Amino acid sequence: MGRIVKFWRNVDPFSLRSRLTIGIATVSAVGLGSVAIWTSWQMQQILIVSHKQRIEQIAERLPRDVKLYSEMLPVETALPKAIDNLTAANTFLWVKDSSGIITAKSANFNIPADRSTATALTSLTQMPVQAQVYEMNGHYFILCGGPLPVRGKVLGQLFVAQDISQEQKMFLAVVRSLGIASLVSLLAITGAIAIYIQRSLQPLRQISQLAGTISADDLGQARLYLHHTPTEVRELVSTCNMMLDRLSEAWEQQRQFVSNVSHELRTPLTIVRGYLQSVLRRETNLTPPQREALETAASEAERTIRLLQDLLDLARADSGYLHFCIESCVLNDLVEEVVGMAQQYSDRLITIEAETYPIAVQADYNRLKQVLLNLIDNAVKYSDPSTPILLKLNQQKEKVIIQVCDQGYGIPLQHQSRIFERFYRVDEARTRFTGGCGLGLSIVKMFVEGMGGSVTVRSKLSEGSVFTVILPIQLSK
Known part of the structure; x- marks a missing residue:
């Protein structure tokens, strides 16, 4: 049950696979339904209509036979004779006079499935002129009848009934089986269609996955390769490869x-x-x-x-031409040098908080200096001149943590994931006022990652921002 729920949650109703499956399944359902209805109608024609015609023929023929027999026999004898002559298996005939008393009936009249059914039949007072199917006590009968005129005299009311319970039950069973078979076939067809469509669309999914892994750095080498695919997909792959060539150029x-x-x-x-x-x-x-x-x-x-x-x-x-001169350096000394330079041009209070001395780190001395200058410059620009700036140094196992903290305006949450993008600016007006161009933090990210580290930001509006740089103590080989 859990797998089914998980499957339905993963189904996208707006995907091409779902739309094609639903469309083809709908057409298949209409086709199978039409075939089932037509087959049921044909079976009804074969099983029911022929019986109706025979009952109507008996109702029309009996007056003629009675007239024929009455020329040689008394009417009281001719009527039963004619009825017996037309009686067949599961077919019952009887005649009632004007007072509702049965004056003649077929010899097999007492054979119906049960006495209650026979009583229900004899209690009928009218019969349809056109043969109709009726259900009585779980049995099915075709009923037909009408007046019985002989030589200008109405001998009574004719009743003709044929028990078609067996045929009707067989017909209903076949219709039920046909419905179940149609439903099972529809489900099987839908499943087969879904699998076939999924396999047919697999090359498109592979193209999407391959295209999603292509970055600006590998445009020159990135190519899509798919074998044994339809012609249209091969044409699409070829077009995508030509587009990649143009983008790379x-x-x-x-x-x-x-x-x-x-x-x-x-x-x-x-x-x-x-x-x-x-x-x-x-x-x-x-x-x-x-x-x-x-x-x-x-x-x-x-x-x-x-x-x-x-x-x-x-x-x-x-x-790929930016090289780093990685060497061991004392982070405490580097930070003191950077803070001294920053205080000269900013006139701000910048303090250093370090738990240990010395803290050694493997980095490019000049690149790391530029990273810290950019972060301090960013803190100076986006914080009040009366607030201090704090640099925290910490060493944890195999990594060094540098934090640049300010008590500035803060960065809105929706912008924090994009501030390291090139030329991205949180506030265009404020950036123009401070003179920034949106490259400082992208340079920070590029240099830190080039030295095997990472940089993140944590910020709250009106409370300030904390930029955290994590560098390895020793670069992995």
């Missing part, structure tokens, strides 16, 4: 473009920044507006250079 062109642009623009912007800083250091006759303009230009040049460096790192990572 476009993706490679995009990465190459980003890399080239980042590389070509970084050098002239570095030169421009150097000249601006040189002018700011050496020129003492600058007016305040001129100095402010040069400082703004230098700041924007610095921000653009950092953006280009981030883009260049992402392009290298996408191309």
Whole structure:
């Protein structure tokens, strides 16, 4: 029972498999139902209609036979003679006069299945002119009758009955069996159809599974291969492979473009920044507006250079050319250096909380420094200037845990799963105000994962955020 419930829960009523199965099963049900109805009607024609015709013929012939016999015999003798002549197995005839007394009857009249049935038959006062089927005490009879005129005189009311209980029961049994057989056949056909459709759609499911495993990194090598499939599926596979080729080419062109642009623009912007800083250091006759303009230009040049460096790192990572210089370093010293640098440009209170010293970690010193600077910069931008920023260091077995905690605005829950995506911004207006471009956290994720670690976030609105970086003490070989 549990398996059946589980099966029905897994059935998708809107899937192509379900729709095809239901559609074909419905057509099959209509076809089998039509065949069953037509077969039942034909059987009824064979078993019932022929008996009706015979009963009606007896009712029409008896007056003629009585008239014929009455020419040679008295009417009282001719009537029983004619009745006996027309009597057959399971066929009963009797005649009632105007007062309801039986004046003549067939010799087998006392043979009906039971006395109560015979009493029920003799108690009838009228008969249908057209033969009809009636049920009496669990038995089935075809009844027909009418007035019995002989030589212009009505001798009484004629009653003709034929017991068709055996035929009717056989007919009902056949109809019942036919219905059961149709239902079983329908279930079997539906099951066979479902299995056949499932196997027929299996190549499409394989295409979906294969396509779901393809990422941007393996577009160049990813291909779909399916053998012994229908022609339409092979055409679909071929089309998908051509699409993958085009996507791979476009993706490679995009990465190459980003890399080239980042590389070509970084050098002239570095030169421009150097000249601006040189002018700011050496020129003492600058007016305040001129100095402010040069400082703004230098700041924007610095921000653009950092953006280009981030883009260049992402392009290298996408191309597989981003390498890490993994070495053993003391995390406590690195964090103190980073905090010192951050305090110089942010003017914020940044504290360090470490349980042990020294904490050794296998990492790329410069990449890890950039990770921590990005996380601290993110905390500075999205928290009130009067609130402190806390860095927690902890060592647990084979891993090192770094937490950057702030008491800022917090990140809405629906955004927390996407903040590490490239160019994703929680608040466009606030990001423009703070100068962010949406690459800092994606760089953090890329560097941390490149060093064999992971990064997560936990945040509540108006309470702040905690970014947790986990790095291995020793990289697995």
